[in-house]
Amino acid sequence: MAKKEKKGTEIKKKLLHKYRLVILNESTFEEKISFKLSRLNVFVTGTLLMIVLIGLTTLLIAFTPLREYIPGYSSTQLKRQATELTYKTDSLVNVLNYTNRYLDNVRMVLRGDVANNEINRDSLFEQFKIDPSTVNLTPIKEDSLLRAQVALEDKYNLFERDVNDVHIVLFPPVSGILSQGYDPEKKHYAVDIVTQKDAPVKATASGTVIFAEWTTETGYVIILEHAEGLLSVYKHNGSLNKAQGDLVRAGEVIAVVGNTGELTTGPHLHFELWSRGNPENPTDYIDFK
Known part of the structure; x- marks a missing residue:
């Protein structure tokens, strides 16, 4: 125990032992500046300086454009470009799909193939067929009022209400x-x-x-x-x-x-x-x- 206490005392003395750091003029040996230091002071001061330097470096990297030069960080411009490229890619894919369908139709016309658009109308009629006996066809009060109003408007309407489908007028390509x-x-x-x-x-x-x-x-x-x-x-x-x-x-x-x-x-x-x-x-x- 005595040896350990003695050894601890010696370490403490070494850490607290005072040293003088003197800066002299090389020509005249005149003393310019002097500092009283100990090993403990030098260690504490150096540690604080390192912590402050690391903190400033971290802040500089985190909040300035310098972080873009560090591997692993992505710049805002690159993110924006990546987003724009993603949107453009989606648009190009849609355009490509539409173009492919369009070209398929053109190829079909050139080959003389017919699109398979046949629908079994009888099955559709059977599926949605309604028995009139199960439906109440008695007009309600609001329906009767609306019918009377429409009839009154049509009585004094000078123009036809029927609208015919508009078709393209086609001309003969050649005479023969x-x-x-x-x-x-x-x-x-x-x-x-x-x-x-x-x-x-x-x-x-x-x-x-x-x-x-x-x-x-x-x-x-x-x-x-x-x-x-x-x-x-x-x-x-x-x-x-x-x-x-x-x-x-x-x-x-x-x-x-x-x-x-x-x-x-x-x-x-x-x-x-x-x-x-x-x-x-x-x-x-x-x-x-």
Whole structure:
């Protein structure tokens, strides 16, 4: 015990032993500054300085842009750019999906495939069929008052209330003779119009060119997109006057009649109409006489 106490006393003396730090002029040995220090003071002072330095460094990194240069920290600008890129990616994915569906419809038109939109109407009628005997058809008081009010208004109404559906007016693309008509059973979803070679092919209505290319079977093909989801297709052309993306007006020349492609036997125009993926009989809309 005595040795431990003696050893502790010696350590305490060493820590508290006073030293003088003197700064002298090298030429004259004149004393400029002097400090009285002990090992304990030096240790405590050094520790406090280190703590203050670490704290200032932490604050500097945490609340200034310098933290962006430290691995593991992400800058605000990078986060903003990442968010914007995420939104743009989602938008591009939606646009790509829409474009793919649109191109599938165009490919379907080029191949002459018909969308499978058949619905069993009889099953729908049976499902929603209502027995009239189970329904109370006696008009209520409010209904009778409304009927009387409407009848009074219609009595003095000078204009017709019926509104007819608005349809696009279509014009014949060429003048000629129909050599083959619309025949869904033979998958001939078009009319073939025989006319002179190099005769002008005109747009049946105003629209946008969505396809204008060469195909092996049908030669030069041009497809126009019109309002209300209507597509007009012109095949076996001799040459094309419009390119994809061009806007055309009704009656504007878009091609010339030809005899191109494998599935042709002479100069004629193969003309198709498609509405939302389904073929339409062109003679129901256009008078080719």
